[in-house]
Amino acid sequence: MAGIIVETYQSSVVNHMPYDAFISMINASGSLHETWGQYASAIVIGGVQALLLFLGIGLSIHHVTKAHSKKLIAAPLLILSALAGILFIRGGDGARGLPASYTGAAYSLLYGYERSTEVIKPREPVTLPIVNSLNGDGDIVLLVDESISGQYLDINSSQGVYSGLMALKSGVAVNMTLRRGGTREDYVRINGSMPSIWAYAKKVGLETVYIDAPRTGRIFDNMMNESEVENIDQWIEFDDVPIQRLDYASADALAEFLNDGKRQFIYLQKIGAHFPIHDKYPDVYMRYKPALPRGQFLNISDTGDREGFSGSRESWITYRNAYRNTLIWNIGAFFDRLLSKADLAGSTIIYTSDHGQNLHERGGTGVVTHCSPDPKPEEGLVPMVVLDMPQSGQRPGAFDWDAAVAQGKNKSSHFQIFPTVLGMMGYDPKAVQAIYGTDLLTVDDAPFAFNYQFNARLGRAPSWKEIKLDEIAYPPAGDFRPAPLGKRGLAIAARSPMRASAVTGTK
Numbered sequence: 001m002a003g004i005i006v007e008t009y010q011s012s013v014v015n016h017m018p019y020d021a022f023i024s025m026i027n028a029s030g031s032l033h034e035t036w037g038q039y040a041s042a043i044v045i046g047g048v049q050a051l052l053l054f055l056g057i058g059l060s061i062h063h064v065t066k067a068h069s070k071k072l073i074a075a076p077l078l079i080l081s082a083l084a085g086i087l088f089i090r091g092g093d094g095a096r097g098l099p100a101s102y103t104g105a106a107y108s109l110l111y112g113y114e115r116s117t118e119v120i121k122p123r124e125p126v127t128l129p130i131v132n133s134l135n136g137d138g139d140i141v142l143l144v145d146e147s148i149s150g151q152y153l154d155i156n157s158s159q160g161v162y163s164g165l166m167a168l169k170s171g172v173a174v175n176m177t178l179r180r181g182g183t184r185e186d187y188v189r190i191n192g193s194m195p196s197i198w199a200y201a202k203k204v205g206l207e208t209v210y211i212d213a214p215r216t217g218r219i220f221d222n223m224m225n226e227s228e229v230e231n232i233d234q235w236i237e238f239d240d241v242p243i244q245r246l247d248y249a250s251a252d253a254l255a256e257f258l259n260d261g262k263r264q265f266i267y268l269q270k271i272g273a274h275f276p277i278h279d280k281y282p283d284v285y286m287r288y289k290p291a292l293p294r295g296q297f298l299n300i301s302d303t304g305d306r307e308g309f310s311g312s313r314e315s316w317i318t319y320r321n322a323y324r325n326t327l328i329w330n331i332g333a334f335f336d337r338l339l340s341k342a343d344l345a346g347s348t349i350i351y352t353s354d355h356g357q358n359l360h361e362r363g364g365t366g367v368v369t370h371c372s373p374d375p376k377p378e379e380g381l382v383p384m385v386v387l388d389m390p391q392s393g394q395r396p397g398a399f400d401w402d403a404a405v406a407q408g409k410n411k412s413s414h415f416q417i418f419p420t421v422l423g424m425m426g427y428d429p430k431a432v433q434a435i436y437g438t439d440l441l442t443v444d445d446a447p448f449a450f451n452y453q454f455n456a457r458l459g460r461a462p463s464w465k466e467i468k469l470d471e472i473a474y475p476p477a478g479d480f481r482p483a484p485l486g487k488r489g490l491a492i493a494a495r496s497p498m499r500a501s502a503v504t505g506t507k
Helices: 002-013 019-027 029-063 066-089 100-117 175-180 187-193 197-203 243-258 313-341 401-408 414-425 429-436
Strands: 140-145 207-212 234-236 264-269 348-353 384-388 449-451 464-466 499-502
Touching: 002 019, 002 100, 019 100, 066 100, 140 243, 140 414, 175 187, 175 197, 175 414, 197 207, 197 264, 197 414, 207 243, 243 264, 243 313, 348 414, 384 401, 414 429
Parallel strands: 140 264, 140 348, 207 234, 207 264
Antiparallel strands: 348 384, 384 499, 449 464
16 A cells, blocks of 8 residues: 555656655545545556555465575565665655655555654643733634745735735735644644644634635645644535635635624635646636646646646746736735625734745746755745734724834744734733744744754754745746736725735745
8 A cells, every 4th residue: 555655646746755745645635535536547557556566476475485485575574674764764765766665665664653652642721821802803814825925926026916915005834833833943842732723712702713715525634633623613615616716705705704793713724826726717817828728627626737737947937827827816806805895894814825836937947846855945935914904992902013014024934923813812922922932023033944844753853944035036027928907806996094014924
């Protein structure tokens, strides 16, 4: 079975399977039906190869003399043990180019070792002191997008893609850490044993809402588990909505919650620009051409094969243009829809993305966009925007986002979002900072860097990639000849005085 997993992965992504990817495949077992729908042929081929190997080994044993059979049987076991030992010492690295059967079996041994030796503690109850019942009167929304690179949006570049946010009055990352908190030095323990964001919200009397745009069937994604779900009052999914309209539907759902007069903590997981992006936008939003061919991935939300995409410089031009078109629809049109329907009086929305993208803006070839062993800085550069509309006579203690932008622009990180939300809920800021670190209102002296070895395993330390803004590769203007998009959903200048505070951050 382990050999099938490795062979299927490697034939699908056209690259070797690292140990982290093996663990990710196991954790994503809830998406097996989607995987089968797209990669059935690769799974069948991998299964046939594994079966032939199994039969070949099994049949050959009958022709081996008793004098040598034990030695021959022991040989592969010794090789496997030696390989597992080497991989353990190297933190899971070192299996590139080896047969899938050995790689998969060795990874299985390492995984079994980790599971048998890890200390799983029950999640702790909420003990932080509450100093204000709520820091504000409206909803708190954590809006998490997929695969959005900050340098592609108009909030960060004069040539950026329409986001629906620039016309607001302007003062100017991962999923698990956003829901469970963590610091650069202590995210593993906090992720694994401290209360989730849902538990903190329930403690202060907020109704909890999870809007899950990409998934249906209540599938646990991004390492969500039962301990989190038990504190979620409403879990919203969109069973009958076409994938192309999932974010649009989530905007309507969020607007309804913002308008219902109840105090709520709302976590919205968008579909954003997660690959495949060929068909994530309607035809009318194809402003940037030439783009990727359309029609093949209309019913696929977050994975897809690479048929027809070679990773050449020319194919990356079409990819970047399809990405731009997707951003117009799943960000620009999303915020147009949301802000035209929702009453945000007293509420606050924090918007960010899980990670950025390396779309080969420097002209290189290949097929990797993120989560690479040696990442480009663009993979960690994400948008971070705060939307709030103060109510008249709002009591002291509300957050001063303008000051936060002035001191935190291009210095903030995902680690600061969790303590910020706890402060908005009314928890004691000093007690919060002692556990979860600085919030977005506090100057963070940590390097502007992102962790690309988040799941550091087998004794390895996390690896950090510094982001130097003067070295960021912006999308080439020569990719396209812009076509007029028209007036559909792109005018919001006449809105009420909402503030959009933009702080480009790292994941």
